[in-house]
Amino acid sequence: MTTNTTKLLIVDDLPENLRALSKIIEGEDREIYQASSGEEALALLLDHEFALAILDVMMPEMNGFELAELMRGTERTRHTPIVFVSASGRELNYVFKGYETGAVDFLYKPLDVAAVKSKVNVFVSLYQQRAQVKRQVEELERSRNELRATQIELERAVKMRDDFMSMVGHELRTPLNTLHVEAQVRQLQLEKGNMSAFTQEKLKEMIARDSRQIQSMVRLINDMNDVSQIKNDTLSIRPVKTDLSLLVRRIIEDLSLQAKTSETHFITAIDENIIGFWDEFRIEQIIINLLTNAMRYGGNQAVELTLTTQGNYAVLQVRDRGIGISEKEQQLIFEKFERGENQKVCAGLGMGLYIARQLAEAHGGALNVESILGEGSTFTLKLPLTENL
Numbered sequence: 001m002t003t004n005t006t007k008l009l010i011v012d013d014l015p016e017n018l019r020a021l022s023k024i025i026e027g028e029d030r031e032i033y034q035a036s037s038g039e040e041a042l043a044l045l046l047d048h049e050f051a052l053a054i055l056d057v058m059m060p061e062m063n064g065f066e067l068a069e070l071m072r073g074t075e076r077t078r079h080t081p082i083v084f085v086s087a088s089g090r091e092l093n094y095v096f097k098g099y100e101t102g103a104v105d106f107l108y109k110p111l112d113v114a115a116v117k118s119k120v121n122v123f124v125s126l127y128q129q130r131a132q133v134k135r136q137v138e139e140l141e142r143s144r145n146e147l148r149a150t151q152i153e154l155e156r157a158v159k160m161r162d163d164f165m166s167m168v169g170h171e172l173r174t175p176l177n178t179l180h181v182e183a184q185v186r187q188l189q190l191e192k193g194n195m196s197a198f199t200q201e202k203l204k205e206m207i208a209r210d211s212r213q214i215q216s217m218v219r220l221i222n223d224m225n226d227v228s229q230i231k232n233d234t235l236s237i238r239p240v241k242t243d244l245s246l247l248v249r250r251i252i253e254d255l256s257l258q259a260k261t262s263e264t265h266f267i268t269a270i271d272e273n274i275i276g277f278w279d280e281f282r283i284e285q286i287i288i289n290l291l292t293n294a295m296r297y298g299g300n301q302a303v304e305l306t307l308t309t310q311g312n313y314a315v316l317q318v319r320d321r322g323i324g325i326s327e328k329e330q331q332l333i334f335e336k337f338e339r340g341e342n343q344k345v346c347a348g349l350g351m352g353l354y355i356a357r358q359l360a361e362a363h364g365g366a367l368n369v370e371s372i373l374g375e376g377s378t379f380t381l382k383l384p385l386t387e388n389l
Helices: 015-025 038-047 064-072 094-100 113-192 200-231 244-254 256-261 280-297 341-345 352-362
Strands: 006-011 030-035 052-056 082-086 105-108 240-243 266-270 275-278 303-310 313-320 366-372 376-384
Touching: 006 015, 006 038, 006 113, 015 030, 015 052, 015 113, 030 038, 038 052, 038 064, 052 064, 052 113, 064 082, 064 094, 082 094, 094 105, 105 113, 113 200, 200 352, 240 244, 240 280, 244 256, 244 266, 244 275, 244 280, 244 303, 244 313, 256 280, 275 280, 275 376, 280 303, 280 313, 280 352, 280 376, 352 366, 352 376
Parallel strands: 006 030, 006 052, 052 082, 082 105, 266 303
Antiparallel strands: 240 275, 303 313, 313 376, 366 376
16 A cells, blocks of 8 residues: 555535535545536646546536546546535436446435445545556566666676677787797797897897887786776876976877888977976876877878867867768767777777776866768867866
8 A cells, every 4th residue: 555645536516515525535645626616627637636536416507427528538537436426316317327427436415424435445445556556567667677778788798898808818919929929939049059140130129029019918908907997986197297298299209100100190280388287197198099099090191289278278189081980989989998890990909098088087178089981080188277186
């Protein structure tokens, strides 16, 4: 049983009859509405859901039978139980007419108090039981929908985990295989006593190759660690006074050899003395990610970088003229382990942009993208110039 209030409607043109009937059927779990005419009753019926409507038969302008016919012709009130009350004699056959209009019972005045209470109690109890069943069905449906959504999310998480482990294995296997092959070749040279393979120049080349493979694995491990820290809300940001203009110039210089290898180059427009309070290491991480992505997907065309200020923000934009990103995928690429369809042709775990956006937001800034398929992409990093971490 529910403790919610159940609404009852009584309709009679005489105030004393309304008061008397209201007194008979009142209860703590009930809210009684009174109407002195058919028109007034219809207005209440349209605004409220009633467990029972008790209608006086003889009323001016609109009698109880006419009101009942209107109720049965309206979807909202079609199933509201109706009980008629009449002071007229039984010989007028009102009972038959009442049942023809859809009444569930017919009472004569003077009313039998005990009988009225008993009948009303039955209808209140039935209404409350139906309401409770309805709520239980709705709750069951809601639980079913939540369970279905949870199941879909779990399936997605399992697939993401499997895909992630597969990508990690692939990404680690490449540098490890390279190191393994290099080690075997050097071992073979040593066993043959071929020391000419270890001249100073060749050793430098070996060290450079080994360093590149080791750095690839270090970057992968660092990315995985960053994702774990972001998930656990333990990512550390240590802001210090930083000259972003100098930082960007240094990054461009450091990546110039990689750009040359990618058969591209940088076009820069960097304003001087853009200084704020940021974690220099983390900001460098963001910018390197944007620039390396631009070189990777830029179709061997120039990568443009601009650094300016807008109001209280430093604004860095990286633009490439490569394959571009569809509108549907422009938010997808900022999620964990996700890449756009056009980006899947290149290696990577799909963590870089997710980490970059999280780092930007941790600084109180933002990272967004604008792109047109086939025309390239522009990534915009905004960082507050004031210390607000």
